[in-house]
Amino acid sequence: MTQQSQGFETRCLSSLSKVFPQAELQDAPIQTGTALWNEVYSFQVAYRSDRLIKGIRVELDSELAPYATIRAVGLSPSEMPAYAETDSNYITTEPGLFPDVLYPVAESEGLRALPNSWRAVWVTVKLPAMEAGLAGKGKTASLYDIKLTLKEQSGEVLGQEEFRLDIIPAELPEQKLIHTEWFHTDCIATQYDVDIFSEDHWKLLDRYVRNAAEHGVNLLLTPLFTPPLDTAVGGERPTVQLVGVEKTGDGGYRFNFDKLDRWIGMCRSAGIRYFEMSHLFTQWGAKHAPKIMATVNGREERIFGWETDAASEEYAGFLNQFLPQLVSFIKDRGLQDAVYFHVSDEPQADHLEPYKRASELLRRHLGGFKFIDALSDYSFYEHGLVEIPVPSNDHMDAFLEGNTNPLWTYYCCGQFREVSNRFFSMPSARNRVLGLQLYKFDVQGFLHWGYNFWYSQYSTRVIDPFCVTDAVCAFPSGDAFVVYPGEEGPIDSLRWEVFREAQQDQRALELLESLAGRDKALELIEHGLAEPLHFKRYPTDMAWLLDVRGRINAAISAALTASASQ
Template sequence: MVPTTNLLSSEENMYKLTTVSSLDKVFSGGAPKLPESRGTALKNERYNFQLAIYSDYDRIIPRNTVTVEGVCATAVTVREVVEIPAGLASYPDADDYVINPGLGTGLYPELLRPLDGGNLMLRPKSYTSLWFTVDCAALEPGQYDVKITVKNEWCGETFSTNYALEVLAAKSDENELIYTNWFHYDSIVDYYGVQPFGDEFYRIFGSFLDTAVTHGMNMLYVPLFTPPLDTEVGGERTTVQLVGVTRQNGKYSFDFSELKRFMDFAAAHKIRYYEMSHLTTQWGAKACPKIMAKTENGCERIFGWDTSSLSEEYKAFLTAFLPELDEFLKKSGVSENTYFHVSDEPNEEQRPNYDAVYDFIRPLISDYKVMDASSDLGSRVDCPVISTTHATPVMPEKNWAYYCCTACNDNLSNRFFNMPSERNRVLGIQLYLSGVKGFLHWGFNFYSSQYSIRKINPFLETDAGGAFPSGDSFVVYPGRDGTAWDSLRLEVFYEALTDLAALKTLEKKIGREATVKLVENEGVSGWHDYPHDPVWLKAFREKIDRML
């Protein structure tokens, strides 16, 4: 037990406080690399910075409180940066633009955990980092002195520092990018043990959805049927199916009431676009998604891995289902903002089967755009979603971009644990230069091993069972009481989206040609070439802000 007296000496400054850039990853065993005492932000943005606290004591010091003073105090949120283990931090053939070369196994600054009643425990001879978020929309333009005080409640010792923030009068326009990060609804159901689409599910889902939307996501993946994603051949994921299906005497009827509740809920949480879950299995469109129905035998699975996507049975099902879905979407007023998927990531060898399925489905959804992630589809679909590993520096207007675990070479942007934060954030500038219409990522909250063979604890296992670099499969954590907890990587990714919005706003002021030239003069070109310098990135962003 730690004694309650003489814990701290007022004669020695045993706590060291350093304000730090949001682009630093402060490890408990290493000093911060990007000290920063000031910053600028636009009027309608959130601004992030960190406070690194070093405790020089040789014992744990509990019961520290953190307070923010000044006229901006009510606009500031504080969270603790918690280190989380990375089992597979990098693939063996990844490039060396990482924090820890090699496999990089270890603990990484990652989880942003709410302070427990405002209390903070400081570990001996190590750093603890706090993440500060300032809601600039709640402030008037001007200079703000953010005073931060750390106080040990046992002895009353206090330590203080300041961060200077200038809130500019200028605002960025709303981001035009359509951005989706796929929700895995079974992960919510399985982790919290709730009934799919029951009241408790929606309470938890609401927290996760709010987190996604406040970090730039405006499109939502809709599970018409249990999504056929990352599922072992012959295996099943927990049923999360919104459309009620009844099959009687070989005829189908459909209940869209749960789908309506879901989409109304999403709209109330500011979702603007919807993508219907894939109508065939991943990697080739060979089989059907898992579909449950009420039949003469009760509730049973009527389609799945054992049924070809080109079977007459499934064609009959789609012929009955898709026109009724079309009618529902149009009556709901969301059809113009709804997209469809056929199959995820088909390769060139799988094209014949994909094409055959596509040719059958397309006339049934002729009023909708089809989007699928594949670098081999070319002009086949309305919205090709191209991996940044294959993307050209400037993309056709209809194209989208995505990255996944393979984007780990040639300096490609990604958001793995082991990547420096500037490599995460530079994506915003690259998206601007490319001119893409949208961005997709597959893992908002995938809490399973690869192929969904088993469930994982995301606080302890972050690499999908050793399959993907830590950070690929999720960006939020399932917090206590059904609250989504952010990751440091998600906050930095959102900063990238604000960079994109600022550049698009500047374009309206000085024109695209001048804006592109401004970016290229900074050494940014395509998806691979850019300064590997977080200080440059922050300075460039301030330069943009002051031009608005």
């Protein structure tokens, strides 16, 4: 049912639509959907007026209202939405305003309708666990109507849309995928102008960690020392070092793990299960040590950094003292199976020898731990230099053919053709399809470098993420961050919500596999396709993706019914 006043239009849309202000809506209305208990479900209501209206009130009427939030889809600018080379699966490659940031709707301000400009509200329903049901009273129904009404301040109804959500009598299972989005601790401090690891900083860190965990991040980049990532050669990022270091007079070192201990506790409380220890050698070649600060004769000094050769005896001596104590800390807290280590990020073929030396040095003390690194050259894995390689999703073939186990993947700015990604300029279906691909190929881990990178490329200066979304014309907008810095903490993007949906699709398929077998799950994914689903080959149609998820949920329901009747 749709109700609207003269000169005011509304349309109910799925979460996969992107509503641009001046473009006519091409997507058909979608007013029904299905979900599992313990799932987060989102849809949109687009609206357009022929006149300026301020202070529009939004009312939601439903039994699901206690679990629902309404946000305004804001427009984010992009000077560089894409590289010169693209493929056919982009919405646009022209600079402009893109729907992305999801602003909370303040009751005192309401929404605005600008003349002849489409805007949208984003409705999110966080369903409780199945046993609890609604209001803690157990499940009472499967079909729930959600009525959204937009009103002028006078109370006059401008528009109204109804959406029906069918909740399948099953619960979304716990996430198996190990998922990290690199968490930039320094960016939070600089953006909010707080001292690093002050109490104000810790409070903000907690809010951002919780947001990450709520969106499926369960492996968190942990800055033992300031991560040597996205830093200009010879430059440095603000010091975010959790390990205290004191240089003693006899050439030895003393270490303090109090901040690291607090970090672990904060993360565990927020739902983080795994810890990704920051890289112990520099990015792009493992040629230098990361920046490490220490107390020397009562003063804080940098004792290692770009000036330190990775193969130097001094740095090796430091690691030989530090790593055994770190291992003791990890074991004392029972974290042996929850810790991942890095050597160096994105090494290339000509870095094989320095990477090998660095890897061997670390493994003298960390031989029993898991190592991961983003790399797409199969030879590093072939030579046994990294236990868990993380190739980009456009370089998966060699790793699939080699039966790499466990299999991980990542994407970043370089994956701009054929494969899944989440740039502003790409349709949301290209973001979400990754969940089906991760399931089909039994991918156990996903890595991305940009949860909240709010600096320019190489971290040369701080940027305003609400104005600069491409790291100052370095990466296509949407690559460097998925959350924005709100006054009190993180503000989500629609890309971040859609990526959570991708992970939920993977979990729903895992549930179906447990009920009806893997063959049935794969059959549902590839039903009617001209060729098998691949990282580079997949339908780009939003309707296909929504239909796949609908078929998955219907198959789960049928399997449960069949089981109950036996």
